[in-house]
Amino acid sequence: MDILIKIIQFFLCFTILIGIHEMGHFIMARVFRIRVEKFYIFFDPWFSLFKFRRGNTEYGLGWLPLGGYVKIAGMIDESMDKEYQKQAVQPWEFRAKPAWQRFLVMIAGVVMNVLLAVVIYCGICYTWGDTYFSNADARWGYNFNESGHRLGFHDGDRILRVDGEEVDNINEIVNALILTEGDRKVVVERGGEQVALTLPLGELIAMRQEKGYEDFLSLRIPFLIDSVVYDTASALRPGDEVVAINELQDAEYPVYQQYLKAHAGQQVLLTVLRADGRTEELTVPVSDEGRIGVVAASPYTLRTQHYTFWESIPAGIRKTGQVISSYWDQLKMIVQPKTKMYEELGGFIAIGSIFPSEWNWEDFWMKTAFLSIILAVMNILPIPGLDGGHAIFTFWEMVTRRKVSDKVLEGAQYVGLVIILFLLLYANGNDIYRFFIK
Numbered sequence: 001m002d003i004l005i006k007i008i009q010f011f012l013c014f015t016i017l018i019g020i021h022e023m024g025h026f027i028m029a030r031v032f033r034i035r036v037e038k039f040y041i042f043f044d045p046w047f048s049l050f051k052f053r054r055g056n057t058e059y060g061l062g063w064l065p066l067g068g069y070v071k072i073a074g075m076i077d078e079s080m081d082k083e084y085q086k087q088a089v090q091p092w093e094f095r096a097k098p099a100w101q102r103f104l105v106m107i108a109g110v111v112m113n114v115l116l117a118v119v120i121y122c123g124i125c126y127t128w129g130d131t132y133f134s135n136a137d138a139r140w141g142y143n144f145n146e147s148g149h150r151l152g153f154h155d156g157d158r159i160l161r162v163d164g165e166e167v168d169n170i171n172e173i174v175n176a177l178i179l180t181e182g183d184r185k186v187v188v189e190r191g192g193e194q195v196a197l198t199l200p201l202g203e204l205i206a207m208r209q210e211k212g213y214e215d216f217l218s219l220r221i222p223f224l225i226d227s228v229v230y231d232t233a234s235a236l237r238p239g240d241e242v243v244a245i246n247e248l249q250d251a252e253y254p255v256y257q258q259y260l261k262a263h264a265g266q267q268v269l270l271t272v273l274r275a276d277g278r279t280e281e282l283t284v285p286v287s288d289e290g291r292i293g294v295v296a297a298s299p300y301t302l303r304t305q306h307y308t309f310w311e312s313i314p315a316g317i318r319k320t321g322q323v324i325s326s327y328w329d330q331l332k333m334i335v336q337p338k339t340k341m342y343e344e345l346g347g348f349i350a351i352g353s354i355f356p357s358e359w360n361w362e363d364f365w366m367k368t369a370f371l372s373i374i375l376a377v378m379n380i381l382p383i384p385g386l387d388g389g390h391a392i393f394t395f396w397e398m399v400t401r402r403k404v405s406d407k408v409l410e411g412a413q414y415v416g417l418v419i420i421l422f423l424l425l426y427a428n429g430n431d432i433y434r435f436f437i438k
Contacts, residue, residue, distance in 0.1 A: 002357035009355040011065070013368045015041055017113065017375050018068035024112030025070045025105060032101045035092040038071035072105070075390075099398045106391040113376035114320065120369035122316030128362050130305040130315070133170045133219075135159060137300060140220040141189070143252075147207040148216045152197045156220065156250070157188040174216070178208045179329055222299055223253045225272075230293020235282045236272065238297075243279070244271035253296060261290030268292070323373050331377065383419055384412035 018041050029036050036057045040048070044062030051060030062068070074093025089096050094105070141158040144151075160166065162176040163185055177184055177199065184199040207216060223242035228234060243250065245268050248259050260268070263286050270282045270292075284292050307315050356363055380388040389412065393404045 005357055005359055006353070006355045009359070009364055009367075013355075013364070013371060014065065016368060017116070017372050018042070020112050020116045020372070021109040021375060021379070022068050022070045024108035024110075025072070028105045028108035029070070029072055029094070032097055032105065033092060034094050034097060034101075034105065035073040036070050037073050038069070040070075041068045043067060043069070099394050099403075103391055103394040103398060106387050106394060107380070109387055110376045110380045113372045113379070114324075117323070117369040117372045117376070118316050118320045120316075120365050120372070121319040122312045124362065124365055124369070125307045125315040125319070126309055126312035129307060130319075131302050132168075133300065134168050134303050135170050135173060136168060137303075138170070138219060140222050140299070142217040143220055144218075145216050151199050151203055151207065153188065153217075154190060157190050157195075159186060159188050159217075160194065161187040170217075175326065177204060179326065180204055181332075219300060221253045223251075223256045224297040224299050225294045226297030227295045228293060229295060230287075230291075232285050233293035235284070236270075236292075236294055237274070239275040241273040242270055243273050245269070257290075260286050260292060264288050264290040320369075320373065323370060324377065327373060327377055384415055385417050385419070 022039060022041070026036055026039055039057055039059045040062050041060075042062035043064040044051075044060060045064060048060040048062050051058055053059070072094045074090065074095040094102060097105075135158075138158050141156040142153075143155045144153040144157070159173055162173065165176075167173050167176055177186075180201065183201050184204065186197045186199060188195050188197060225236055225238055225240045225242070227238055228236050242256060245251075245256055245259055246263075248256070249271075251259070265286065265288050267283055267285050270284055271279060272282060273279055286292055305315075354367055379386050380391075382388045382392040384390075393409065393412070397403050
């Protein structure tokens, strides 16, 4: 059932994204009175799952979920249909229109995907707000996994700055460390002092390539007292923090719990830190169940920034810009061999795996907005066969006043299809290697 929910979310998301993208091309073509011969969600080599015709356009659902397309009359596209070249130019064809109109038709899909992301992020901000954990609330610092220790972090360190910039959102700390083209300089608070660390690029790459790298840090859990339920612990007060039990010091709440269970029926010496900063030592009995008669408090709370309807609009636009900038940085790193980001390219399995195994509308729309931005950025790349490839030739014509020949466009289209096919095979091959071999 879990995998079915993932699959349903994957296909619903991509149906929305591709439908909106192709709708952009379709609407702009119709605005300029260009005939659209086909409008398909997914590709339909040899046959389609269903189709119908309305006016001059055939609408359908293909069986190959690798994208979608609109077939615009008088345009060289991935279908490589060149029959129209044997006929006289018709006024309703793409090739009959001025370059600026053809350029707008080409970039309309990308624009629609960006607008979709803006609308979704605005809706998320208005409906759920922006919830995050603030690094400023990590008073007890973090625990680090093996990769974090190799980088020089100590359990209990609290990260203050990354490359001189303060980072508030804990998720941004992880992104700041893994999305880098060089060494990172980090300042942490350790034992009341500030310590500077230099994180080598090679170590950051090694960390990023390990499974579960996102969890390289976790919050430390202190033993805070919320309330007292046994008279034998009446000397304790709400807000006290247990910092030692007998010889056990500076441990976390789960460790203290295990220690108390191991000393059931005995008396222990507690060292507690009062709310006013004073430290006291108290002797309390441990019950046969390994308890001292207190209820532990939850030390952390998530912060939520709520927005009115009008406030959610600039917040959604700002969020879209941040995600575009972050993803563009990732793309720049992919083409730099030293970062080895190309080894982390993923295909459909990787994309499908980002969806949770249970339905959550907030998470679904967050993923959909993110993937809409990825689709927009990837499509605007100047690769023949993608929207950016078509647009760059049209832009060249606008600048030089010289139209690119059909033979050049055909050759570029074949080159682009080879590049796209290679990227698809490489990305999905990485999926197979990571999930079934590695």
